[in-house]
Amino acid sequence: MSENLKKKQYIIPIVFIFMMMVLNATAENVRGVFIPLFKNDFSVNDTEIGFMLTVSSVGYIVFTYIGGILCEKIGQKKVFISGFICMVISLLGLWMSYSYSIFLISMFILNIGLSLISIAINTIIPVLFISFQAVLMNLTHFCYGLGSTIIQRTSGVLLFKGVSWRVIYLAEAILFLVVFLFFLPVKLPNVHKSKNEGSKAKKSDLFKNKLLYFYMFALGFYVFAEMGTGNWFVNFIEKTYSYDKSKSSFYLALFFGIFTFGRLVGGFVAEKFGYIKTVLVSLIIALVLYITGINLAQSGLVIISISGLFFAVTFPTIVVTISKVFKENDAYATGIIVTISSTTNMVLNMVIGFLNDNIGVYKAFYLIPMSLAVSILFIFAIYKNVRTIAN
The missing domain is CATH 1.20.1250.20 (MFS general substrate transporter like domains)
Structure with a gap:
């Protein structure tokens, strides 16, 4: 396959990677805006919010490691799919969470999804457009920052206008589901790492x-x-x-x-x-x-x-x-x-x-x-x- 044909073949996966980074950023960084509301709705203090952030971090840390192994065992495509499923389930869980325990479980699953999508992105990028890795990495980080900026401001305005934080999480679940359905037919290269x-x-x-x-x-x-x-x-x-x-x-x-x-x-x-x-x-x-x-x-x-x-x-x-x-x-x-x-x-x-x-x-x-x-x-x-x- 010629280099130009390879580039054309990988344009769609790269577009989806950028979209995933934007969505990941919106799901991960909106909670900073929601923290005062979490405390009020669940009657918890800052120490318990700190515990929630710790639970989230544990999920992310553990499944970043597991995700790296899965990328080698089953490939990035299946890891992406697993991450998407976790994201949709967790965001729907947050939408329906009216107890602190359900809230914690949903946050844990959310970070499993975030970590799986992130590790899949980090391991697939070097395979796509090898001569443009630095550019791709910069654009990927830009997309994450773009998503963070959009959600921080948009969520604040929506909350000020009376929209519930639960409804915002529901909207994110729908966005993840839509992108997931369009992502399913996308082809990704198979990566085989040699053992040294x-x-x-x-x-x-x-x-x-x-x-x-x-x-x-x-x-x-x-x-x-x-x-x-x-x-x-x-x-x-x-x-x-x-x-x-x-x-x-x-x-x-x-x-x-x-x-x-x-x-x-x-x-x-x-x-x-x-x-x-x-x-x-x-x-x-x-x-x-x-x-x-x-x-x-x-x-x-x-x-x-x-x-x-x-x-x-x-x-x-x-x-x-x-x-x-x-x-x-x-x-x-x-x-x-x-x-x-x-x-x-x-x-x-x-x-x-x-x-x-x-x-x-x-x-x-x-x-x-x-x-x-x-x-x-x-x-x-x-x-x-x-x-x-x-x-």
Whole structure:
């Protein structure tokens, strides 16, 4: 088959990948807007909301690992289908959840679906348009950010107009079902990964490499700062400044809108100035803006939103450098790093929920810039050790 024919054959799968990323973002990031409503409808406090986020993270972490195995065993197409089924079931469950236990179960299944779709996307992209992997990755992250921006603002406006959060989840279930039905006849390439026994024997050596731990914590504390903003920013605004849902969701939508733009241009900046160096400088700027925004109270909310521009480049750029630093068993190293990063995010979400209830929402929100600071320290350690490799 000619290269041009292959490209034409894979255009439709790529379009569906972009659509899936938009939908995944809407399902994952809308809960930050809904958290105050969850607390009211289920009569729970921030600690219990933190537990919900932990349950969600456990589902995501476990099934990211399982999903990677399934991609090799049954192929990405069946993993996509499994993910879609989980998404539709969980979103319908959230629509019908009038008890906290059903709500928790639905959130757990939701994150199973999110993880299966995400791992299928991450493992199929390198097979499609091999010469355009960087472009595809950037566009994929852009689509995720686009979905986040759309849902943050749209959901806030709909809630302000009296539309129930349950109805919004029902609408998402219908969208996932429609895309799923159109996706069924789409053909995806079969991926067969060869097993390298010599490489397997050296996997234990990874744990003797201090860089593995630097990456784990650099990415883990960063992921919490990004996801923590998505989960807790609206709650922080409403509890601290008594803003309504429409107004508070605007700042979160602005954060993700600017963040999305940063994902589009950040890769080009990293290519010009160096991967790790770009991330390091970018996160330092983000930290300064974030702390300044919190300290300036209501007038600083827009500054926190603007900091999203300097968050954007971190995750995809750091992940790209893993294969450069861990040249043998790079996929295995990536799996370990992402798993520990997700676990760190899960634990810190529990911590911020607990702190909200015990020291107040305003003080607890400082955990996010503190996490950025810790991430910067580990990224600096990586930079000092691999500046010639990863740049």
